[in-house]
Amino acid sequence: MAHSQALGAPGHSARDPFSEISKNLRACMQCGTCTGSCGSAAKMDYTPRQVWRMVQSGLKEELFTSRTFWLCSSCYYCTLRCPRGLPLTDTMAALKRVATAEKYANDRKSPPFYKAFLDSVRKYGRVREAEMMTRYFLAVKNPALPLSFVPLGMKLLAKGKMELQLPGVSRGGKLERLYKKVMELEAAQ
Amino acid sequence: MKYFYYPGCSLEHSAKEYDLSTRALMRLLGRELLEIEDWTCCGASAADTASRLLSIVLPARNLALAQKSGETADMLVPCSSCYLNLKRADQLIGRDSQTRGLVNEALAEEGLSYGGGVRVRHLLDVLANDIGAGAIAEGLKQSLPGLRVAPYYGCQALRPFADFDDPEQPHSMDSLIEATGASVFDWSMGAKCCGAGLMTTKKELAQELVADLLDAAKGADCIVTVCPMCQMNLEAGQKKISRMRGRPLEISIVYLPQLLGLSLAMSGGGLRLDLNLALTRPFKQRLAAMAK
Known part of the structure; x- marks a missing residue:
């Protein structure tokens, strides 16, 4: 199965994430099947094929000013079709992880969105959509952003499919201990 | 026939009708759904952007809860993202002992453990192949x-x-x-x-x-x-x-x-x-x- 090549064991990536990613792409032969299969490629500044080469060549700074990997929707077409069976979708996720951890400001919206999502889960165990979106809006600090979600929000509210809720500020949360343990284990690797 | 049922976060709110129609259909077809008690989010595509271990531990918590219930059944999952995450966690834990060790060290915080073995099934798979x-x-x-x-x-x-x-x-x-x-x-x-x-x-x-x-x-x-x-x-x-x-x-x-x-x-x-x-x-x- 294509997915069977995991991107290194968890935790290992904390040591030198970039070289870990590079190791997984060693067999890439630049055929471009990934790019040809990617629904987002047309909007990317570097195509997936180019990204793998940049990783192989250690062009870290260039890569992390690119927004390419934030445009990956995890459709897994590239992973499915890669003739070398490389874990390409996982590699896009790993790049998102490095960019987030090292605070590369190459995308204003994606890191705060994923953070809002995970904070909501940490607090309540399950995502509360309105609460999570409020966290996201507060983090991005662009007053126009919430407005673009108003029509959908109104529809969901009218159908009883969303409950308005402000982000909880009290300490602790449903998965607080689990999250802390995971971070501790990863740091120790 | 019984299934563990993992609805996932969306089905509680914005996809309520998916949850309700799935439950109603399965009832009509004589299938029993055992909703996993105290289930939590699978991490979606967000967890992997923060921590690879978290992206395995979050779904693993639910697999462990199902196993702990003492029942034996496949896990029915209507959301494709939840399906992928649960299945991926089960495979990684079953295959790689280092991952299994780390995941279980984390799950111990919740009094849980998981060694693999719950078969994760998408709703479409169950409808097309079991029913x-x-x-x-x-x-x-x-x-x-x-x-x-x-x-x-x-x-x-x-x-x-x-x-x-x-x-x-x-x-x-x-x-x-x-x-x-x-x-x-x-x-x-x-x-x-x-x-x-x-x-x-x-x-x-x-x-x-x-x-x-x-x-x-x-x-x-x-x-x-x-x-x-x-x-x-x-x-x-x-x-x-x-x-x-x-x-x-x-x-x-x-x-x-x-x-x-x-x-x-x-x-x-x-x-x-x-x-x-x-x-x-x-x-x-x-x-x-x-x-x-």
């Missing part, structure tokens, strides 16, 4: 003749785990749709991406992907989905996307268990079509006329 088109045809109460249904599979039910269907040219919905008396709309977009979470962070791109899908579905009466995110992306922005493309692209979007439920004459209460965001007037009139 089968035969059972739908047998229970048929309200045929849906002339209804042209475009089957939409999306990505994560099919890839990377090509477990129950062809990940490039899926067909597992065909016989189910035909069993209702409806016909399968022939298109090549069933396995293409709807943009998933990019609808929040990269709206313009995701809207283009959805526009391509809606455009290709011209001529169908509805698109049927098996994922809350696909459903929301296809149904929520149709007016805007029609303006973007300069032509009307409105089309009804329904969940597969809703379509099957219609043909089994399940009560409207169980199907909750009133909660869908995109049902066109002609589609509603067709359904009303067929029900007479």
Whole structure:
């Protein structure tokens, strides 16, 4: 199965994430099947094929000013079709992880969105959509952003499919201990 | 026959009708759902952006809870993203001892442990292979003749785990749709991406992907989905996307268990079509006329 090549064991990536990613792409032969299969490629500044080469060549700074990997929707077409069976979708996720951890400001919206999502889960165990979106809006600090979600929000509210809720500020949360343990284990690797 | 049931976060709120119609359909078909007590989020595509270990531990917590219940059953999952995460966690934990060790050190905080072994199944897999088109045809109460249904599979039910269907040219919905008396709309977009979470962070791109899908579905009466995110992306922005493309692209979007439920004459209460965001007037009139 294509997915069977995991991107290194968890935790290992904390040591030198970039070289870990590079190791997984060693067999890439630049055929471009990934790019040809990617629904987002047309909007990317570097195509997936180019990204793998940049990783192989250690062009870290260039890569992390690119927004390419934030445009990956995890459709897994590239992973499915890669003739070398490389874990390409996982590699896009790993790049998102490095960019987030090292605070590369190459995308204003994606890191705060994923953070809002995970904070909501940490607090309540399950995502509360309105609460999570409020966290996201507060983090991005662009007053126009919430407005673009108003029509959908109104529809969901009218159908009883969303409950308005402000982000909880009290300490602790449903998965607080689990999250802390995971971070501790990863740091120790 | 019993299944563990993992609804996932979306099905509690924005995809309520998917949850309710799934439960109602399974009840009608004589399947028992054991909802995992105290289940929590699978991490979606967010967890992997923060921590690889977290992206395995979050789904593993739910697998461990199912196993701890003492029952033995497959786990039924209607959301494609949850399905992928749960399945991936089970495989990684089963295969790699270092991962298994780390995951279990974390799960110990919750008094849980997991060594693999719960079989994770997508709702579509269960409907197509455990229940089968035969059972739908047998229970048929309200045929849906002339209804042209475009089957939409999306990505994560099919890839990377090509477990129950062809990940490039899926067909597992065909016989189910035909069993209702409806016909399968022939298109090549069933396995293409709807943009998933990019609808929040990269709206313009995701809207283009959805526009391509809606455009290709011209001529169908509805698109049927098996994922809350696909459903929301296809149904929520149709007016805007029609303006973007300069032509009307409105089309009804329904969940597969809703379509099957219609043909089994399940009560409207169980199907909750009133909660869908995109049902066109002609589609509603067709359904009303067929029900007479």
